[in-house]
Amino acid sequence: MNYDVIVIGGGHAGIEASLASARMGAKTLLLTILVEQIGASSCNPAIGGLAKGHLVKELDALGGEMGLCTDATGIQFRILNESKGPAVRGSRAQIDMDRYRIYMRDIMLKTPNLDIKQEMVESLIVEDGEAKGVITQLAQEYRASKIIITAGTFLNGVIHIGETQLSAGRQGEFASIELSKSWRELGFDIGRLKTGTCARVDGTTIDFSQMEEQGGDENPIPFSFRTDRKTFNPVQLPCMVAYTNSSTHNVIESNFYRAPLFSGQIDGIGPRYCPSIEDKVNRFRDRDRHQIFIEPQTLEANEFYLNGMSTSLPTDVQLDMIHSMAGMENAKIVRYGYAIEYDFIQPTELRHTLETKKIKNLYCAGQVNGTTGYEEAAAQGFMAGVNAVLNLRGEEPFVLRRDEAYIGVLIDDLVTKGTKEPYRMFTSRAEYRLLLREDNAHIRLSHYGYKFGLLSDEFYTQVANQKEALDEAVEFMKSNSETPTKEFLQILDSLGEVKINDRTFWIDIIGRGEFDRAKLVKLLPEFDKYSDEVIDQILIEAKYSRYIEKQHYQILKMEDMLRIKIPADFVYRTVSGLSNEIVEKLELHTPTTLHGASQISGVTPSALEIIHIYIKMAQKSNKG
Ligand SMILES: Cc1cc2nc3c(=O)[nH]c(=O)nc-3n(C[C@H](O)[C@H](O)[C@H](O)COP(=O)(O)OP(=O)(O)OC[C@H]3O[C@@H](n4cnc5c(N)ncnc54)[C@H](O)[C@@H]3O)c2cc1C
Numbered sequence: 001m002n003y004d005v006i007v008i009g010g011g012h013a014g015i016e017a018s019l020a021s022a023r024m025g026a027k028t029l030l031l032t033i034l035v036e037q038i039g040a041s042s043c044n045p046a047i048g049g050l051a052k053g054h055l056v057k058e059l060d061a062l063g064g065e066m067g068l069c070t071d072a073t074g075i076q077f078r079i080l081n082e083s084k085g086p087a088v089r090g091s092r093a094q095i096d097m098d099r100y101r102i103y104m105r106d107i108m109l110k111t112p113n114l115d116i117k118q119e120m121v122e123s124l125i126v127e128d129g130e131a132k133g134v135i136t137q138l139a140q141e142y143r144a145s146k147i148i149i150t151a152g153t154f155l156n157g158v159i160h161i162g163e164t165q166l167s168a169g170r171q172g173e174f175a176s177i178e179l180s181k182s183w184r185e186l187g188f189d190i191g192r193l194k195t196g197t198c199a200r201v202d203g204t205t206i207d208f209s210q211m212e213e214q215g216g217d218e219n220p221i222p223f224s225f226r227t228d229r230k231t232f233n234p235v236q237l238p239c240m241v242a243y244t245n246s247s248t249h250n251v252i253e254s255n256f257y258r259a260p261l262f263s264g265q266i267d268g269i270g271p272r273y274c275p276s277i278e279d280k281v282n283r284f285r286d287r288d289r290h291q292i293f294i295e296p297q298t299l300e301a302n303e304f305y306l307n308g309m310s311t312s313l314p315t316d317v318q319l320d321m322i323h324s325m326a327g328m329e330n331a332k333i334v335r336y337g338y339a340i341e342y343d344f345i346q347p348t349e350l351r352h353t354l355e356t357k358k359i360k361n362l363y364c365a366g367q368v369n370g371t372t373g374y375e376e377a378a379a380q381g382f383m384a385g386v387n388a389v390l391n392l393r394g395e396e397p398f399v400l401r402r403d404e405a406y407i408g409v410l411i412d413d414l415v416t417k418g419t420k421e422p423y424r425m426f427t428s429r430a431e432y433r434l435l436l437r438e439d440n441a442h443i444r445l446s447h448y449g450y451k452f453g454l455l456s457d458e459f460y461t462q463v464a465n466q467k468e469a470l471d472e473a474v475e476f477m478k479s480n481s482e483t484p485t486k487e488f489l490q491i492l493d494s495l496g497e498v499k500i501n502d503r504t505f506w507i508d509i510i511g512r513g514e515f516d517r518a519k520l521v522k523l524l525p526e527f528d529k530y531s532d533e534v535i536d537q538i539l540i541e542a543k544y545s546r547y548i549e550k551q552h553y554q555i556l557k558m559e560d561m562l563r564i565k566i567p568a569d570f571v572y573r574t575v576s577g578l579s580n581e582i583v584e585k586l587e588l589h590t591p592t593t594l595h596g597a598s599q600i601s602g603v604t605p606s607a608l609e610i611i612h613i614y615i616k617m618a619q620k621s622n623k624g
Contacts, residue, residue, distance in 0.1 A: 003029045005388050006134055006144040008121045008179070010038035012374040013150035013366025013381030015104055016064050020385030021148075022114035023063070023454055026392060029142060030108065031134065033154070033174055035118045039069070039104030041374070042153065042170050043197045044307055045097040045297045048223065050080055051425040052375040053091035054406045057441040059379050060224045062386075062407075063454025065107060066378045067224035073099040075237045075299060077220035086540050087433045091223055094216075094239065098298045122178035124362070126186065131362035137178075146388035148363040149183070150381055153195065155343035155368060156180040160260040161336055162314025171338055180343050186359055189346040193422050194268030195372055196276050196339035198309040199318050201294075202332040203302035210327035211240040211294065225442040226459055229533075240294040240327075244277070244309075247324040249288075252281045255317045260339060266312070268341035271372050271422040272581070276310045276339070277321070292325065303334055312339035344370045347414035352399040353387035354380060354411065363388055369414055372422035379407045386452060398448065403432040403555075405445060417601040431555070431605050434548050439540060443467050469534045473527060474541050477506035495519050511542035558605065561612050562595035570615070577610045586611075 007018040010032030022028040032038060047070045048056050060067030076094035108114060119136040124147065126132065133143035154169030154176040167175045184190050216236035222229060259278045260266045270276070275283065280290055293307035311318060315336050322328050347369045349356055354369070356362045365384040366377035386398050400408030409430045414423060427433050436444070442463050450460040482488055484500045492499055497513045510520065517535045521528040530538065568590075572583045582603055591597040594608050 001029075001140075001142050003027050003115075003142060003144040004392055005029070005146045005148065005385070006031065006142055007148045007150060007385070008032075008134065009150035009152060009154070009366070010035070010108075010116070011042075011150060011152045011366060011377060012039065012066070013152070013377040013384075014148075015039055015108065016059065016066065016378045016381035017148045017150055017363075017365055017385035017388075018114055019065055019108065019111060020063070020382050020452075020454065021389050022111050024386065024389040024452055025113060026389045027113055029115045029117065029144065031117050031119050031121050031136065031142070033118070033120050033169065033176070035105065035116060036101065037170075037173065038108065038116075039101045040170070041095070041097040041100065043195070043310075044305055045100075045295060046092060046094050046307075047074075047374060048090060048092040049375075050088070050090035051406065051427045051429070052373060053080075053089075053223075054427070054436065054438050054441070055375040055379045055410070055425055056223055057091065057225075057438045058405050058407050058445055059375075059382055060226070061442040061445040061449060062382060063449035063452065064378060064382045065104070066375070067222075068226060069100060069103045069107070070095055071222040071224050071227040071232065071234070073103050074223075074234050075296060076216040076239065077222075077234060077236065078217050079221065082217075085543075086439055087437050087544070088427050089438060090427075091221065091438060093223065094237065094295055096298045096300075098300060120174065120176060120179075123182040124179075124186070126359055126362075129358070130360040145392055146361050146363065148365060148381075148384050148388060149179075149368055150364075150366045150377070150384075151176050151179060152367040152377070153340050153342040155183065157340055157342045160266055160312045160339045160341070162258055162260065162312070162317070163265075164314075165265070168340070169342075170340070171335065183343070183345070188349050188356070188358065190343050191346060191370075191420075192268040192341050193344050193370060193372075194266055194270040194339055194341045195274075195422060196270065196310040196312055196337065198277075198306040198311060198337040199322060199333045200297065200335040201304050201306060201322065201328070202334050203296075203304050205330050205332045206240075206294065206304060207327040207329070208240050208294075211242045213238045214241055214293070225446075225463070235299070237296050237299075239296070239307075242292045242294055242325050242327055243289040244281075244292060244321075244325060245289055248321050249281050251317060251321045251324055252278050252313065255313060256282065258314050258317065260312045266339060266341060269421045270339070271424060273424065273426075274310070274372070274422075276312065277308070278311060278313055306337075309337065310339075311337040313337075342367070344368055346370065346418050348416070348418040350415050352411055352415055353391070353397045354384040354415075355387065355391070361388075361391075370419040370423055371410070371414070372424050376410060376423070376425055379410060383407065383411060398452075400445075402430070403435060405441075406430055406436055409436075413601060417599055419601050423601070428604050428606075431558070432551065434544050434551050437540070440537065443470065443537070466531070466534055466537070469530055470537045470541065473530065473534070473538045474507070474545070477510060477538075477542060478545070479505075481505045482509060491523065495522060507542050507545050510539065511545055515539055515542075558608075561608065562593065562598055564594045564612060564615060566592055566594065566597065566611070566615065567618065568592075570611075570618075572611075575610060575614050578607055582607050
């Protein structure tokens, strides 16, 4: 059987890859181990979060499905960092993990040009350096012009629970061993990574009265720009907050010797910023408690996820440590926590299109590229799907720049720097984060989605109108000003705004104040014609305008700075303000220029600035 595109794996990357490909008109086949598990949440039942929310919004603005599915199946919506600036706010939703899977399966089954088959791929057919097809466990051969591997944690997956080791891709699901062999035989640089998950508990055995409640937002905001904000009215279930205590820590500590993480049983490197509970107890010995969020997994079944308690300790230890927490004394574990090790491809093997450099027409996306997280996976899957189709048509590749999107930062970081640990997105990875906000993702990116035929005329016209209105308003505010006449100062005073002393541009009057729609149209009645969405954007743009200009200037300065040479005898450990992680990496790679340092994963722009200052100080004292 011949297809244009074959996608291997129905996880978050595989979903977006196959939907994008089929929706762009390519005859697409999704091969996955279990159809019920399409869109499964291997770990926590939540989408978004800091920086991850940005990825979902960008994906949505491009025509991806994750945001729409989250809006349809979410059970608690919250904006994180609400009190901070719009650039670092992150949308997060608790999802009903069962409904999420069903929604995705249903959408995919209904998508024209997309066939779905429950079959495990065992090998890749490669001829003359080009991927041509796959062979499955049922000895079926499928041929295609493009193959996209999105096999997640399944490639040679090994699960650890205490001393027990099992071959699995997720608990209860087959590992993908033959495909991993086939992949390795192609000569790729393949490594091992590790991640983990917590136990799930029977809700009827938890005493919630002993815990704190954390509700969703009063006015929840949908993820998707295509969901109607006015009628959006999701269920808002609470999450509960519990705490570990000294007994919990004693139980864990006295069983360190049985922890696969410390006994040498696990080789793969895990996500440092998402440590297991045994790792937290070991690393943060001064902490007398850790917060654990007790999160509902689904509306229909009373099963809860213990966010913050990922572990691979033996089953009896898991039970003891859970029982030691207030409200959990009688808790029954439904599923035990575990760690999993799996193969990943060093992403420097890939081009920016996510096609492998060695084998033409073979793409990799998601966890297999060394990332962690549903959102990172989905974003890559989409980009691989779109690029596979564009290449098929002989069109220009679709590569997002670092100043255009977090997705651009993600892929650029991966393919230029590679990774040694599971890569997750952080706002600090983006140099241009004032430009790359969640709230303006549709304005930044929807023209691409529309060009690829992934967004409707109606939606795109709406976005284009919004953008035009915003540009008009910003242009007005930047080119018009007001003088501090008695009358004007009185108006400002009546609005509770500080007075101006000199002629001031509107962008600054609005930007430095605390405006909402009502106050804004009192000052600028002509702005009343704009919709609420446009007014929100105007207020944010005004707030950020001068910073954005500064950021552009800093970008130019940064380009100059990157040319600076780092002396061979430079001692990173003496630089205050650098994290241990950054120091270790710099010592390992010994870059010769700041540009070289910037290419090392995890070395942030602010770290570069600090090093730059130290280099300048050293030069001065040498001269002096
Ligand atoms: C135990 C565990 C804990 C995790 N903890 C976290 C966490 O704390 N935070 C976080 O952000 N992320 C976590 N993750 C990672 C998160 O689940 C992944 O990042 C995300 O699911 C990756 O999406 P993906 O599409 O790349 O792969 P997956 O969601 O893993 O999907 C892979 C798909 O490929 C299919 N497949 C595999 N091999 C084959 C084959 N040979 N033929 C056909 N189909 C195949 C599988 O059936 C599956 O559908 C965890 C994952 C696991 C397993």
